[in-house]
Amino acid sequence: MEGWGCKVVTLDGLEAQVFWDIDMSMKSSNFREMSAVYLSLMSLLPNIKNKTIQILSDNITTVASICFQGGPSGELTNIASKIYTLAIKNNVQITAHYLAGKLNIQADALSRLQSQHEWELNPNLYHYLDTVWGPHTIDRFATINTTKCKRYNSRYLDPGCCGVDALHQSDWAREMNFVNAPLRLLDSVLNIILHQEAEATIIAPAWKAKNCFQKLKKLSIASPIKLPHARTFCIQRGLRPPEALKNPKWVWFAWRISGRRH
Numbered sequence: 001m002e003g004w005g006c007k008v009v010t011l012d013g014l015e016a017q018v019f020w021d022i023d024m025s026m027k028s029s030n031f032r033e034m035s036a037v038y039l040s041l042m043s044l045l046p047n048i049k050n051k052t053i054q055i056l057s058d059n060i061t062t063v064a065s066i067c068f069q070g071g072p073s074g075e076l077t078n079i080a081s082k083i084y085t086l087a088i089k090n091n092v093q094i095t096a097h098y099l100a101g102k103l104n105i106q107a108d109a110l111s112r113l114q115s116q117h118e119w120e121l122n123p124n125l126y127h128y129l130d131t132v133w134g135p136h137t138i139d140r141f142a143t144i145n146t147t148k149c150k151r152y153n154s155r156y157l158d159p160g161c162c163g164v165d166a167l168h169q170s171d172w173a174r175e176m177n178f179v180n181a182p183l184r185l186l187d188s189v190l191n192i193i194l195h196q197e198a199e200a201t202i203i204a205p206a207w208k209a210k211n212c213f214q215k216l217k218k219l220s221i222a223s224p225i226k227l228p229h230a231r232t233f234c235i236q237r238g239l240r241p242p243e244a245l246k247n248p249k250w251v252w253f254a255w256r257i258s259g260r261r262h
Helices: 029-048 060-067 074-089 105-111 123-133 183-196 211-219
Strands: 003-007 015-019 052-057 093-098 119-121 177-179 199-205 234-236 252-258
Touching: 015 029, 029 052, 029 060, 029 074, 052 060, 060 074, 060 093, 074 093, 119 123, 123 177, 123 252, 183 199, 183 211, 183 252, 199 211, 211 252
Parallel strands: 052 093, 177 199
Antiparallel strands: 003 015, 119 234, 199 252
């Protein structure tokens, strides 16, 4: 599995998910599962305060560690302590029960999502762009592992995001947006920038044959900045190579665009 996932049966079916970084992927399955429980609670915290929740896991060691407030190792006991400290501070009552993996379908599906979009821009390059076109106030397509700003939107709830699904946020015109989105969403991003009359810095390749490339050029308010080779600007955070590294011949740029002129 490339990450963790959490599905809430009530609360309108809220979902939380984050990919493991390379270091975390080397940890034991018990450590990852206990960490997933803690991170899920952190992600859902505003929605579970003063409530009683039941944790369902297909990992017997995790269930036992939560029920007995400690596990067979110091690492698991430490995470269990964090879970109960979080619960006490927020008046959350916790129970835990085993649920066979074949029945834990929705959360299991989230944990099996593929991480080819889990990458970040080289910090030095981002700092340069932030100096030239910033300061950026929000990273629109990020996770807790990849964000370049203190505030960010993510695909699913995670412990640090300020909103889920950037394409459904209505505050683009009030922010200085940084966008490093999956390329399949680029046209939708440009449409929302036009619709909300927003400004953004966008990381994207020069696809001259694509309609979105012509739209990028039309919306540009500054000369695009050519990025170095993908091996220099692209930092892989997930277990799978991202688009930039799988397509080394692509030429990437940082674009400064605005929907206010059109």
